[in-house]
Amino acid sequence: xxxxxxxxxxxxxxxxxxxxxxxxxxxxxxxxxxxxxxxxxxxxxxxxxxxxxxxxxxxxxxxxxxxxxxxxxxxxxxxxxxxxxxxxxxxxxxxxxxxxxxxxxxxxxxxxxxxxxxxxxxxxxxxxxxxxxxxxxxxxxxxxxxxxxxxxxxxxxxxxxxxxxxxxxxxxxxxxxxxxxxxxxxxxxxxxxxxxxxxxxxxxxxxxxxxxxxxxxxxxxxxxxxxxxxxxxxxxxxxxxxxxxxxxxxxxxxxxxxxxxxxxxxxxxxxxxxxxxxxxxxxxxxxxxxxxxxxxxxxxxxxxxxxxxxxxxxxxxxxxxxxxxxxxxxxxxxxxxxxxxxxxxxxxxxxxxxxxxxxxxxxxxxxxxxxxxxxxxxxxxxxxxxxxxxxxxxxxxxxxxxxxxxxxxxxxxxxxxxxxxxxxxxxxxxxxxxxxxxxxxxxxxxxxxxxxxxxxxxxxxxxxxxxxxxxxxxxxxxxxxxxxxxxxxxxxxxxxxxxxxxxxxxxxxxxxxxxxxxxxxxxxxxxxxxxxxxxxxxxxxxxxxxxxxxxxxxxxxxxxxxxxxxxxxxxxxxxxxxxxxxxxxxxxxxxxxxxxxxxxxxxxxxxxxxxxxxxxxxxxxxxxxxxxxxxxxxxxxxxxxxxxxxxxxxxxxxxxxxxxxxxxxxxxxxxxxxxxxxxxxxxxxxxxxxxxxxxxxxxxxxxxxxxxxxxxxxxxxxxxxxxxxxxxxxxxxxxxxxxxxxxxxxxxxxxxxxxxxxxxxxxxxxxxxxxxxxxxxxxxxxxxxxxxxxxxxxxxxxxxxxxxxxxxxxxxxxxxxxxxxxxxxxxxxxxxxxxxxxxxxxxxxxxxxxxxxxxxxxxxxxxxxxxxxxxxxxxxxxxxxxxxxxx
RNA sequence: GGGCGGUUAGCUCAGAUGGUAGAGCAUCUCGUUUACACCGAGAAUGUCGGCGGUUCGAUCCCGUCACCGCCCA
Numbered sequence: 022x023x024x025x026x027x028x029x030x031x032x033x034x035x036x037x038x039x040x041x042x043x044x045x046x047x048x049x050x051x052x053x054x055x056x057x058x059x060x061x062x063x064x065x066x067x068x069x070x071x072x073x074x075x076x077x078x079x080x081x082x083x084x085x086x087x088x089x090x091x092x093x094x095x096x097x098x099x100x101x102x103x104x105x106x107x108x109x110x111x112x113x114x115x116x117x118x119x120x121x122x123x124x125x126x127x128x129x130x131x132x133x134x135x136x137x138x139x140x141x142x143x144x145x146x147x148x149x150x151x152x153x154x155x156x157x158x159x160x161x162x163x164x165x166x167x168x169x170x171x172x173x174x175x176x177x178x179x180x181x182x183x184x185x186x187x188x189x190x191x192x193x194x195x196x197x198x199x200x201x202x203x204x205x206x207x208x209x210x211x212x213x214x215x216x217x218x219x220x221x222x223x224x225x226x227x228x229x230x231x232x233x234x235x236x237x238x239x240x241x242x243x244x245x246x247x248x249x250x251x252x253x254x255x256x257x258x259x260x261x262x263x264x265x266x267x268x269x270x271x272x273x274x275x276x277x278x279x280x281x282x283x284x285x286x287x288x289x290x291x292x293x294x295x296x297x298x299x300x301x302x303x304x305x306x307x308x309x310x311x312x313x314x315x316x317x318x319x320x321x322x323x324x325x326x327x328x329x330x331x332x333x334x335x336x337x338x339x340x341x342x343x344x345x346x347x348x349x350x351x352x353x354x355x356x357x358x359x360x361x362x363x364x365x366x367x368x369x370x371x372x373x374x375x376x377x378x379x380x381x382x383x384x385x386x387x388x389x390x391x392x393x394x395x396x397x398x399x400x401x402x403x404x405x406x407x408x409x410x411x412x413x414x415x416x417x418x419x420x421x422x423x424x425x426x427x428x429x430x431x432x433x434x435x436x437x438x439x440x441x442x443x444x445x446x447x448x449x450x451x452x453x454x455x456x457x458x459x460x461x462x463x464x465x466x467x468x469x470x471x472x473x474x475x476x477x478x479x480x481x482x483x484x485x486x487x488x489x490x491x492x493x494x495x496x497x498x499x500x501x502x503x504x505x506x507x508x509x510x511x512x513x514x515x516x517x518x519x520x521x522x523x524x525x526x527x528x529x530x531x532x533x534x535x536x537x538x539x540x541x542x543x544x545x546x547x548x549x550x551x552x553x554x555x556x557x558x559x560x561x562x563x564x565x566x567x568x569x570x571x572x573x574x575x576x577x578x579x580x581x582x583x584x585x586x587x588x589x590x591x592x593x594x595x596x597x598x599x600x601x602x603x604x605x606x607x608x609x610x611x612x613x614x615x616x617x618x619x620x621x622x623x624x625x626x627x628x629x630x631x632x633x634x635x636x637x638x639x640x641x642x643x644x645x646x647x648x649x650x651x652x653x654x655x656x657x658x659x660x661x662x663x664x665x666x667x668x669x670x671x672x673x674x675x676x677x678x679x680x681x682x683x684x685x686x687x688x689x690x691x692x693x694x695x696x697x698x699x700x701x702x703x704x705x706x707x708x709x710x711x712x713x714x715x716x717x718x719x720x721x722x723x724x725x726x727x728x729x730x731x732x733x734x735x736x737x738x739x740x741x742x743x744x745x746x747x748x749x750x751x752x753x754x755x756x757x758x759x760x761x762x763x764x765x766x767x768x769x770x771x772x773x774x775x776x777x778x779x780x781x782x783x784x785x786x787x788x789x790x791x792x793x794x795x796x797x798x799x800x801x802x803x804x805x806x807x808x809x810x811x812x813x814x815x816x817x818x819x820x821x822x823x824x825x826x827x828x829x830x831x832x833x834x835x836x837x838x839x840x841x842x843x844x845x846x847x848x849x850x851x852x853x854x855x856x857x858x859x860x861x862x863x864x865x866x867x868x869x870x871x872x873x874x875x876x877x878x879x880x881x882x883x884x885x886x887x888x889x890x891x892x893x894x895x896x897x898x899x900x901x902x903x904x905x906x907x908x
Numbered sequence: 909g910g911g912c913g914g915u916u917a918g919c920u921c922a923g924a925u926g927g928u929a930g931a932g933c934a935u936c937u938c939g940u941u942u943a944c945a946c947c948g949a950g951a952a953u954g955u956c957g958g959c960g961g962u963u964c965g966a967u968c969c970c971g972u973c974a975c976c977g978c979c980c981a
Contacts, residue, residue, distance in 0.1 A: 609943030
């Protein structure tokens with residue numbers, strides 16, 4: 022016998038271990054089933070499970086479990102990402118506590134420390150994924166710094182370099198002065214900051230008392246100015262173009278140039294140009310062949326390129342000093358408050374400095390072209406579709422991708438430098454030696470490039486590197502391209518776009534057919550969860566409290582397309598209740614000896630209630646399956662919930678009770694078998710959403726041959742039955758109507774009353790006799806008389822009765838002295854009024870000639886039909902009122 | 909400034925080639941009839957953001973405005 026409540030904590034680890042140890046998660050390369058592949062977005066190896074992970078991995082697991090059940094060889098490829106900067110920062114922070122820097126340790130020792138740390142806490146997130154019930158093929162787990170994946174990185178780097186798509190260049194990059202590394206555009210966060218606009222007067226050389234005023238938000242960069250630009254058509258400055266200004270403090274002469282970059286409507290119309298410290302100015306500098314004057318070191322402190330007094334200053338100290346000097350020189354025109362966007366490093370949180378350095382770049386524009394076409398042509402499809410706009414927008418304006426990072430944890434750039442700076446890009450040092458020898462004609466000392474690659478460079482290869490590429494493995498042939506990538510919108514640029522580019526370039530095909538983009542999980546007020554707000558909900562806490570299945574079901578039910586997931590704990594509690602409800606339904610079945618019958622054929626059942634639930638089951642299996650296939654998780658969860666609670670528990674099991682208590686042994690046996698069968702189907706249908714409780718019930722309700730997770734998804738065709746549906750709908754309508762009136766007329770729940778049915782259509786007499794027991798019990802009747810004598814009706818009415826209308830029939834419930842006749846009259850009158858309102862609405866439509874002429878005929882017919890029904894019901898209610906007046 | 913999404917019951921959300929607006933939670937009333945009080949029965953609740961337009965008919969389509977959220981400048 023099942024316990025009274027389901028206890029997830031005792032059940033979950035048991036089944037997970039059993040699944041994992043039995044190899045149930047494994048894909049089978051030799052299988053003749055159709056493959057279905059999901060590449061798991063690798064979480065940071067440093068990370069721990071948060072609600073975003075819980076959502077994305079639940080959705081993926083629902084898909085993979087469903088596909089596994091519906092006959093696919095399902096591969097969910099797991100793994101983790103080395104997360105270069107983030108991980109390095111964690112370890113450096115640990116070192117800091119010991120007052121050691123990575124430079125004290127040296128590169129090799131430091132790397133050892135990171136690997137140690139990875140070994141010790143790198144498994145956290147994968148352990149937590151198990152608690153979520155995730156079922157990836159753990160045996161295939163990969164790490165972006167595995168030997169194999171590293172080989173893929175080297176191969177890609179070398180290949181793209183030979184193809185001219187990776188190159189080394191001295192460019193302005195986003196320099197993080199705290200982490201001492203370049204970062205990509207995407208790792209820069211633009212924040213709105215309240216700052217100032219300083220207006221500086223630059224004296225024009227050769228003209229007494231003539232100044233040109235420039236406005237800037239960064240006064241300190243004037244130390245690196247190479248020019249002043251004005252708009253070519255700005256007449257205020259036409260006379261000055263071609264002259265020079267004498268840069269204050271520095272005492273250098275710089276030209277006044279005409280360039281359209283200068284916006285005459287902004288500031289003073291003249292803008293200072295610092296090509297080495299601003300991306301726009303760099304462009305201007307290139308156009309006018311201006312010198313690049315780098316004034317900062319790697320800490321963003323002023324270097325030896327600035328006047329003696331200004332050297333070695335932090336950029337903000339330099340700013341103060343420059344402003345003070347201008348003021349003293351009388352060249353400070355004014356200072357205005359000014360709100361503008363300032364770039365911050367997303368990891369370090371410090372202001373990013375555009376800085377001129379040698380870096381490696383990917384020619385992203387070239388790689389983006391086919392990746393754009395793949396989405397345009399529908400080879401890869403975004404779900405929901407509108408996300409393709411975001412993708413297109415970014416891909417069509419893509420900039421060269423700076424891939425080198427001045428850190429140690431990551432894939433070291435496979436480039437070696439000779440003594441004269443010539444470099445050799447090769448997959449191995451040996452090959453570099455060979456190349457160098459060919460170049461120099463002799464052996465020379467080579468030094469490997471110290472930089473490592475952006476983490477996203479290796480994750481861009483994930484869809485094929487994890488399958489063994491560059492080796493041509495059977496896995497690669499079988500599981501590439503993947504079927505769907507499931508991820509959040511925040512990662513479209515970082516990862517999705519880059520996988521598309523690399524996948525197409527190296528595999529000749531897109532990495533996945535669908536890209537399902539889900540929303541962010543927010544708190545119940547719709548706010549982003551963050552540590553600082555203190556509104557973080559830990560998924561593991563919810564699992565502890567309500568069970569994993571409740572959390573998974575909640576996340577699925579809330580994952581409506583195009584909506585953020587606003588998570589309130591009450592929802593989880595509600596779905597925990599749903600799990601308990603299912604548990605108790607199974608318990609009821611068990612108590613009533615509903616055991617699965619071998620060879621049970623749902624098509625063969627005779628009892629109407631059984632035919633009905635069988636049809637509903639088939640409908641639900643179909644609905645839930647196609648909802649999952651269409652990424653409609655909310656519809657899948659909702660459909661299952663409604664069926665299990667609203668149909669199976671609320672009605673079917675109640676219908677079964679009179680049969681179990683009755684004398685018809687054949688009906689009893691059939692109903693037991695049917696109930697057991699339906700419960701089994703429910704377990705299948707719910708399994709992708711609630712793997713643990715379903716597996717537990719599967720194992721406890723019968724002796725089973727293998728686990729539920731490997732069972733086939735129910736394909737139930739030919740079970741639909743409209744006649745049965747109509748019949749049971751009528752039964753439900755009868756019972757609900759009586760219950761409602763009982764409640765409204767305050768008939769005590771314990772009181773059993775008679776029910777006289779007048780005017781029942783003859784074809785429903787059969788229904789009435791079939792379901793008499795059932796209606797009697799569920800409506801709590803003492804008698805259910807469908808052919809009452811006229812005198813009986815008259816007598817009942819005159820002594821006081823509640824009356825109601827179901828379809829063509831009038832239901833009379835004699836209540837004798839119990840009834841408040843005025844109240845009943847008021848109730849009936851209100852009903853009549855309501856029907857009058859409905860009839861009036863229909864009449865208005867039908868009397869509109871345009872409606873009758875232009876609306877579709879079936880719509881018009883429907884209105885006529887509706888009117889007839891309402892009018893008939895109204896007539897019956899009026900008769901009831903008259904009978905009541907006789908009382 | 910450009911783009912995307914949202915605005916439906918107190919809350920969280922569904923919804924239909926345009927044709928009687930739904931669910932869960934919360935609320936209220938009643939209830940221990942041998943699965944379940946993490947339960948059962950019943951009830952109440954909406955100018956479907958505003959304004960225009962198209963249409964016989966708009967919550968749904970179009971335009972516009974407002975507000976909220978996000979992305980990009």
